Amino acid sequence: MKKSEEVIDWIHSLLSFGIKPGLKRMEWMLDTLGNPEKKSTFIHIAGTNGKGSTVSYLRNVLQSAGYSVGTFTSPYIECFEERISLNGHPISEEHLVQSAQLIRPLVEELAQTELGSPTEFEVITAIAFNYFAEMKPDIVLMEVGLGGRLDSTNVLTPIASVITSIGHDHMHILGDTLEKIAFEKAGIIKQDIPVISGVKQKQAQEIIRKVSKQKNAALFQIEEDYDYKKTKWNEQEQHFKFQSQFLTVDDAVLQMKGEHQIHNASVALMVLSLLHDKQLIKLEKSHYTVGIRKTSWIGRFEVLHSSAPFIVIDGAHNEEGLLALKETLVNQYPTRKYRFVFAVTKEKDVNRLLAPFSSIDLNILFTGFNFFRAADPEELYKKSDMTKKSWEADWHKAISSVIKELHADEMLVITGSLYFISDVRKAFKNGELSFKENKHYM
Incomplete structure (x- = not known):
């Protein structure tokens, strides 16, 4: 393998091994590599929603203070390499190829053992650990792939464990109740390592509290140990006040939209102010406000x-x-x-997903996308209880048709699977889709 494309094709070929929760394959690979996961300083981030945005807030604040920051996130939106980044820049072709050449023989050797072949995500995680050990950033923000307890990232010992939220996703793997899902997420909690929780549901909080106590891990819970208050907002930005025992920010400004982003930013501020208090990092008030304000996160x-x-x-x-x-x-x-133009994966219940919009005057067009788990748009249309609905199998045609007829007082929201959003974003970027099709184009 001499090119990024060859490496990515090889990694994607491992997708057929699916999701195989457990840490033994990771531990075998990392032991053979000389334990690169022990050579970096990590913040470990789990949660149903908000992981990527929280990582972005953390990175921007740390970088504003002069720290070099590695990030491991998923899935990717623009390019595969962005999953492993340093100071916001995706891993280079040289480093990706170098790491893959080192790890591929181990993957092939492991496949011959009773443990079986590592999965796609396990290999990407191993590449990330190896890359960060070589590049030596000051801090690595490591996002959990799925769950936490048995996730392939859960071989590290961080300086802080973060659980952004608990919600209804991947229930066929993580469990069918919030308590079961919370138990899996709480699996990242380590002995004596502080935990920052943005979880709102009381039943999920109790699980996290119980595991934290078992691990002697100091717990910092939103609405108890830190909180925020939204103060003003418009279409361009929103302002809020943040308060914890370590930090008060009277007027933080976000360009990210929605109160859930104030929540994510507050989780990040709690993490950073705690680490500052523990003298693991050094931040000034301006680093928090500047970093938070400049944060954006594509596809959100x-x-x-x-x-x-x-x-x-x-x-x-x-x-x-x-x-x-x-x-x-x-x-x-x-x-x-x-x-709306809407596309999701087939394990989703379309009416539970769209329940918040039942009382809103919404026109929705269901579509598909090129992914093996993509839901059939005609099936979504038939099952949906929405009144103003239609479907179109080809998402290019679906989006183009809505753009052409969109009125000046309307907004088009293209939403659903992040895999779908990734494809749509590329299509606008490379000119396959155009804003200029609209008669009101400005």
């Missing part, structure tokens, strides 16, 4: 075109994500009419 209520036609993409792919989307629209865009 991202405004692609702000004048006519007004177009937003948002990777709201579970119940909590779509509830947050509804609240963002109603609170920050109350005078606009809403048109």
Whole structure:
């Protein structure tokens, strides 16, 4: 393998091994590599929603203070390499190829043992650990892939464990109740390592509290040990006050939309102010405010075109994500009419997902996308209880048709699976889709 494309093709070929929860394959690979996961300083981030945004807030504040920051996130939106980044820059072709050449023989050797072949995600995680051990950033922000307890990232010992939220997603793997899902997320909690929780549901909080106590891990719980208050907002930005025992910010400003983003930013502020208090990092008040204000996160209520036609993409792919989307629209865009183009994976219950919009005048077009787990748009249409609905199998045609007829007082929200959002974003970027098709184009 000499090119990034060859490495990515090889990694994707491991997708057939699916999801195999457990840490033994990771431990075998990392032991053979000389334990690169022990050579970096980590913050470990789990949660149903908000992981990526919280990582972005953390990174921007730390970078504003001069720290070098590694990030491991999933899935990718623009390019595969962004999953492993240093100071916001994706891993280079040289480093990706170098790491893959080192790890591929181990993957092939492991496949011959009783443990079996590592999965796609396990290999990506191993590449990330190896890359960060070599590049030596000051801090690595490591996002959990799925769950926590048995996730392939859960071989590290961090300086802080973060659980952003608990919600209804991946229930076929993590469990069918919030308590079961919380137990899996709480699996990242380590002995004597502080835990920052943004979890709101009391039954999920109790699980996290119980595990934290068992591990002698100091717990910092939102609405108890830290909190925020939204103070003012418009279509461009929102302001809030943050308060904890370590930090008070009277007027933090976000360009990210929705109150859930104030929540995510507050989780990040709690993490950072705690680590500052423990003298593990050094931050000034301006680092917090500047970093928070400059943060953006592609694919998360991202405004692609702000004048006519007004177009937003948002990777709201579970119940909590779509509830947050509804609240963002109603609170920050109350005078606009809403048109949706919507695509999700087939394990989702379309009526539970769209329940927040049952009382809203919403016109929705269901579509598909090129992914093996993508739901059939005609099936979504038939099952949906929405009254103003239609379907189109080809998502290019679906989006193009709505853009052409979108009125000046309407906004198009393209939402659903992050895999779908990734494809849509690329199509606008490379000219396959155009804002100029709209008669009100400005």
